[in-house]
Amino acid sequence: MHYGNWWTVALSESVNDERPLAVVCDGEEIVLFRGPGGEACALEDRCPHRRVPLALGVVKPGGLQCGYHGWTFDGATGACTAIPNLHVDERVPPRYAARAYSVAEGQGFVHVWIGAGAPSGELPSAAYLAAGREFTGTAIANIAYDEYLAVMLDGPQCLLAFDGVRITDFFLGDARTEEGRIVLDRGAVWKTGMLPPAFVTDHPLIVRTTLPLAGGGIRVELLTADEEAVVTVFIGASANRRGTTSLCWRGYLQPRRLQAAPLRWSAARAAGRRPFRVAHAVDGAAIAALLVAPSRELAAARAGHVPASLPAQRQA
Ligand code: FES
Structure with missing residues (x-):
């Protein structure tokens, strides 16, 4: 059985009450929209009538209306609330319901609970507290999800870049486990116009990568050697179709001036x-060309991780 996790599936500003948003997360096809009170809603992106994607429909005051025959589904429960041309005496059978997901919003992200068990635990983005100008984006990367996580540890420079900074291959200690996450520090240097030396021993910067043992919330920070934050990025990542990975991110530059830059x-x-x-x-x-190194520890830790939603007797 697939035990549940909160997944970060979209930026808050991407979800509205006008156009439904189709996303794929952890292999599940989901449609996001906002209900009449502005709350984010998530339904399976398949109409229970004829399996047409609900993302092709329109958002109405009563929920999401399928674009094919016009059935409308409540965003919170998935219940079918209206069928066009239904006789005044007829009621909508309860079995005509779309699958609804639990949704939580925080730090500018929409999170969906996917898998078995009741929603529990803190949201993946809980520790992301933007304190400066934010930069955001979404993408579908041409790499499978498990490999995306592995490369984020073995060679993050293949997946992201900090402007004016060269991320080196030098690990500053071993990967460590902190509060259900794997953390790895790597040396970084300012880029210069000169050819970089093959081996750098003085690292004025640190790139700290924090990966979850469950779910797909990735945190990457650029720090000074004294571990003062310079840039913080939070990336929601999950498996999309055909070996690709869904990404949505927010990041910010610390507002204080960096003297040594x-x-x-x-x-x-x-x-x-x-x-x-x-x-x-x-x-x-x-x-x-990357060596498989700290990602081995991540794979082992994720394989042995006991989800918070697992029933108590299975955790023993
Ligand atoms: S396929 Fe959606 S209402 Fe018929």
């Missing part, structure tokens, strides 16, 4: 240029 970096920040980029297209050759 190169002039060019400071000028780019003053001009409002984005401090990081999340890759949409992944370089297969670069990934194939």
Whole structure:
């Protein structure tokens, strides 16, 4: 059985009460929209009548109306609330319901509970507290989800970049487990116009990657050597179709001035240029060349992880 987790499926601003949004998360096809009170709703993206994607429909005051025959489904329960041309004496049979998911919103993300068990535990983005100008985005990356997590540990430079910074291959200690997450620090240096040396021993920066043992909320931070945050990025990642990965992210630059930064970096920040980029297209050759190292520990930890939603007798 697939035990449940909260998954980060969309940016809050991507979900509205006008156009439904289709997403694929952990292999499940879901349609998101907002109900009459502005609450985010999630239904299986298949009409229970003829299996047409509900994302092709329209949002109405009573819920999401299928674009084919016009049945309407309540966003909170999935119950069919209206069928066109139904006689005034006829009632909608309760079995005509779409599958509804539990939804929670926080830190500018929409989260959906996928799998068995009652929703529990903190939201993946709970620790993401933006304190500066935010930069956001979404993408479907051309890499399978499990590999996305592995590469985020073995070679994060293949998946994202911090402007003006070179992420090195030098680990600053072993991967460690903290509160149900794997954390790895890696040395980073400011880019210069000169050719970089093959081995760098002085790392003025740290790239800290934090990956969950369950669910797909990834945190990547650029820190000074004194572990003061410079840039913080939170990425919601999950399996999409055909070996691809759904991504949505928010990140921000710490508002305080960084004294030790190169002039060019400071000028780019003053001009409002984005401090990081999340890759949409992944370089297969670069990934194939990566050593499989800390991702082994992640795979082992995820395999042995007991989900919070597991019934008590199974946790013993
Ligand atoms: S397929 Fe949706 S109402 Fe018929």
